[in-house]
Amino acid sequence: MQASRQQPRTLKHQLWVAFLVVPPLAFMSLFVVYPILSAFAYAFYDWQGLARGEFVGIKNFKEVLFGVTMAPVVWNAFLHNVYALVALMIIQNGGGFLLAWLLYKEPFGFRFHRVAVFVPVVLSTIIVGFLWKLFLNPNFGIVNQALYSLGLDFLAKPWLGDSSTALGALILANAWHFVGFPTLVYLAGMQRIPPEIIEAARLDGTNEWQLLKNVVWPLVAPSTTILFTLLFIGAFNWFEIPYVMVGLDGSPFGTTDVLGLVFYRTAFGNQSASIQNFGLGSALATLLFLFIVVFASMLTLWLRRREIQF
């Protein structure tokens, strides 16, 4: 940044900037902005498969939010997205924060663990989902096998088939997959804190908990902003792990259904159960998009306010 500031703002410089900015902007417009706008337009039509029928105004939106058939499914899924958000906020981001603190203190083998904790993030979500599906298989999965060998037979369950544990299992698989990301971001944030601040706090006789709560947590606020916002977006767009592990139907009987699955089933159909309705799918996608944009912006603004300069 320093170097570019010293350069004169010549025509050549401006051309160079344009050369760098225009292609990604064009790319974004074509592959992001245009599809979003067209999905918005599609939502106002009746569809026969992928053939556009007549203009129906806000009928599709009304059906998604209040319709007898669609609304209960949508609100049921929405609730599960909220559960996932809250649970992942605690397990994934909270766990990441604690792991980062452990790594920050550079315990024995921290270089290895710093890499190890990030490895699952690099794996494809399809592989992680499939792997956890195998682990959780009720008859030969290692989770139940481990419980049997520990004599804890009463804890063994058909995890993904039991309505009381299926959503939790998906959330834990997701947390296992992604916990390395908040860990890394928080670790970077902690390493940005001037060591003398932490040293001063220690000299003042704070204990570990006070140090974390009153010094480290406020000072990694910029990391928190980005992580909470990303998790919020991720939790409402959640699709891959549920799709791989429980299928398009949100099995068992809708107890793991999330908005991403509802959208896919509605827009593209579920070969083994239902036909597609592209208009309703587009309306749901539009509403979801607006919801995420509005709330993610509010969340970011609110989180920004608590960031401190140092």
Added chain:
Amino acid sequence: MRLTRRILMGAAAGSFLLSGTAAMAQTELTFWSWRQEDKAFYTDVIKKFQAKEPGITVKFETYAPENYQTILSTALAAGRGPDVIQVRAYGNLETIATPGYLLALDKQNVPELANFPETALAAETLRSDGKVYAVPFATQAQLVVYNKKIFKDNGVNPPKTWDEMMALTQALKAKNVTPFGNGTATAWQNETIVGGLLSSMLGKDFEADIISGKANFTDPRFVSALAKLKDISQYFSPNFTGVDYPSSQQLFVAGRAAMFAGGSYEVANFKNQNPTLDLGVFPAPVLKAGDQALIATYYDGGYAVNAKSEKKDAALKFVRFLATPEYGTSFTNTLKNLSPIKDIKIEDPITQDVAKLADNSMSYLMLVRFRYQEPSGSVLLQSNVQKMLAGQQTPEQAAAEINKGIATYYKPFQK
């Protein structure tokens, strides 16, 4: 500059020559399918067709089944798409046929339609105009597949009545054999299980009454059949609520379960994975001796002609070829999958059994009658049976939920 122009001219001339000769000699058809695993079979079929019609070549292209409908409808909506299309049946056919993407077939342009039974043609008929849009390709049935060796080793025979079925499962369980490989974690498996085990207890009259509106899904025949299913589910694979489709298949293929309630298409699949399996099939057990034993049948899909194709004549010739008894015979014997075409010669004994059973069957009800609108009968049946088998609702509650969903759009239930 001069060089580019020369290259362009050369290319133009070359392509003109090429296209000129191609057009004179050959019409090339494209043919889309989701059956990658049947590629060798279709390549062979195309060769046989070309021997009869040397002027036509056919290019066979496949797409993954889960994305097929999306890719196909996107291509058709853009005015492209193949000349000959493998399409699904019932509600999924309608999403493609209703916008006019498919050419209507009749006895004039495809006289071979006479080779098919009415129910098969109905599967490829648009309800709004009553026209047929595809040549059906496979009859599927939901029934019970059993491992003959396990039955023999344990001295048991295929059951006729439900009581015999219960006695049989108890006997197998007592000898530490898992009676059914089935699991319910994959939602659609719940529908195939209902079709395979309960059809005879529901009966053709029940289907007729549902169609006429004389009965609905709260009917005692339906509720008591669901209760029987709940009863027998204790003999499914251990922890069946968490056992998904592939795991349940593995259990049966490995010879660790005696029966599998599901589709006739499973037989070829099981045999491919374990050729040593000695398999048999039987229809859903009847409530009392003397009742009619039924399987639940439906049609998988068909071969259609793109209405926007510029090579309709050639495409129709190919589709007519796919409607001949010769084709049906080779389809049935190569793929071990029953062709709906009449008068075919079946070699495989299990497929013969399926064909014989299919003569006397009811529809695979939710797919055939209630997969046109949301909430589809399939969605309702799958999730409510899954819930019932998990012990979270009674058969009465499941039936009431299914009925409530269908009644939101099905006129005969609204009276």
